[in-house]
Amino acid sequence: MTLGTDWAIAWIRRSADVVAEHRVELITLDREIGDGDHGENLDRGFSAVVAKLDTLPEGSTPADVFKLVATTLISTVGGASGPLFGTAYLKAAGAVAGREDLDSASLVDLLTAARDGVVLRGKAAVGDKTMIDAWTPAVDSAARAAEGGQDEKSVLEAAAQAAETGARDTEPLVAHKGRASYLGERAVGHRDPGAQSSSLILRAAVEVAG
Amino acid sequence: MTVGLLIVSHSGKIAEGLVELAAQMAEGVAIIAAGGTDDGRIGTSFDRVSAGLSAADSGDGVVVLCDLGSAVLTAETAIDFLDDGDRARVAIADAPLVEGAVAAAVAAATGSDLEAVAAAAATANSSTAGAGEGSGDAPVDLESKEGEAATTADGPYARSVTLVNRDGLHARPAAEFVKLASRFDATVTVNGKDAKSLLAIMGLGLTAGTTVDLVSSQPDGRQAVDALAELIESGFGES
Structure with a gap:
């Protein structure tokens, strides 16, 4: 069972729903250590994406879906998460360009490129208390699952679980990037909102797979 | 453009x-x-x-x-x-x-x-922006100068002028000053700071009545120093 354009569209729709459901939680996390706009910004961005999904022409590939997501998020989000998530989807689109159905290895390519896009844009490393702390364990875990011969849904499950653990593990960290880095020790004890939204989005990918 | x-x-x-x-x-x-x-x-x-x-x-x-x-x-x-x-x-x-x-x-x-x-x-x-770079090292070969110029045959060309405009070298006059300095290739210093660096000049906090030293060690620096001295003496069009 491979995952195609229908899955990609369903993933994005589910991401939009999940972001809307967790809007207040993300706003609260961001208010504690940032500027409080993360939930609202992402919600607005994904709502704009959903409104555009119907304009995708017949025969679009997963890469076409991700490219649409990228350009829409970059244009509509307003905060740092616009360029960060936007670049993630843009690089993900590049990694799977031309492929109609994504197998386990393709999913690892997609996740790796997305993570590399976030690193390229934000220049954060693991342990900086950013969304990278969710993305990098997710990529590593997905790669191990794929190498172990697991199917697509299991690869996505491995990514989602690792992202959730990674997001939780940002709580004791001092931030070295982003608005929270101005707070020093005061950021300790709070979960990074970008890592949390990343884990929600990666969880959405599993929920709509097969 | x-x-x-x-x-x-x-x-x-x-x-x-x-x-x-x-x-x-x-x-x-x-x-x-x-x-x-x-x-x-x-x-x-x-x-x-x-x-x-x-x-x-x-x-x-x-x-x-x-x-x-x-x-x-x-x-x-x-x-x-x-x-x-x-x-x-x-x-x-x-x-x-x-x-x-x-x-x-x-x-x-x-x-x-x-x-x-x-x-x-x-x-x-940097608060030390442009501090004195380029001054003092260039070879000089200046002729003797007439007038108020305090210079020697083989030393740097220097003039001391007093700021006459009310607000001294604050933003707009400083910008005018830097723009004029930038028209010359020669490096000129103002109390040791690069005359082409707006922030270095503004950082000097030169107020009305202050005397400033304009110095250039470069052969073609005299014209620049004279032009800048005249601008300061003109009061930048302020009273």
């Missing part, structure tokens, strides 16, 4: 206010504001930044000045979306927004190229 400036801020008011401030010292430079989101909230807009990049570029390039974190991310993303040719003409200045923009605007007004305008912005990072 000149290098253009793009001011990227989370706040529309900051961007527009800074454009107003910088434009006062840099007539003829395209300085474009890209502040706030498309619907006027706090944030940065990819579309406004993209439109600003093209509006600020007259062919000589654009120096981008950004405030907090995501302004830089949005600017970098917008730059990534440019064609290769256009992208090569854009530089993001590593500088604090207000001081960097003012220094860059004055540098652009003097016709400096992209690299020099970005470097002028970056002088805002």
Whole structure:
């Protein structure tokens, strides 16, 4: 069972729903250590994406879906998460360009490129208390699952679980990037909102797979 | 034309206010504001930044000045979306927004190229910007000078002049001073600071009645020192 354009569209729709459901939680996390706009910004961005999904022409590939997501998020989000998530989807689109159905290895390519896009844009490393702390364990875990011969849904499950653990593990960290880095020790004890939204989005990918 | 400036801020008011401030010292430079989101909230807009990049570029390039974190991310993303040719003409200045923009605007007004305008912005990072560089080492071979010039046959050419205008070398006169200094190749120092560095000059805090020392060790520095001394003595058109 491979995952195609229908899955990609369903993933994005589910991401939009999940972001809307967790809007207040993300706003609260961001208010504690940032500027409080993360939930609202992402919600607005994904709502704009959903409104555009119907304009995708017949025969679009997963890469076409991700490219649409990228350009829409970059244009509509307003905060740092616009360029960060936007670049993630843009690089993900590049990694799977031309492929109609994504197998386990393709999913690892997609996740790796997305993570590399976030690193390229934000220049954060693991342990900086950013969304990278969710993305990098997710990529590593997905790669191990794929190498172990697991199917697509299991690869996505491995990514989602690792992202959730990674997001939780940002709580004791001092931030070295982003608005929270101005707070020093005061950021300790709070979960990074970008890592949390990343884990929600990666969880959405599993929920709509097969 | 000149290098253009793009001011990227989370706040529309900051961007527009800074454009107003910088434009006062840099007539003829395209300085474009890209502040706030498309619907006027706090944030940065990819579309406004993209439109600003093209509006600020007259062919000589654009120096981008950004405030907090995501302004830089949005600017970098917008730059990534440019064609290769256009992208090569854009530089993001590593500088604090207000001081960097003012220094860059004055540098652009003097016709400096992209690299020099970005470097002028970056002088805002250091309080010792432009301190005395280039003075004292160049070989000199000056003839004896007439008049008030305190110089020797083989020493640097120097003049001491008193600031007569009411507000001293504050922003607008300082900008005028730097623009004049930039027309000469020679390096001139003002109380030891580079006469071409706006922020170094402003950092001296020279008020009315202060005597300043203009010095150049370079063979062609005399003309520059004289022109600058005359400008100071003229009072910059202020009373």
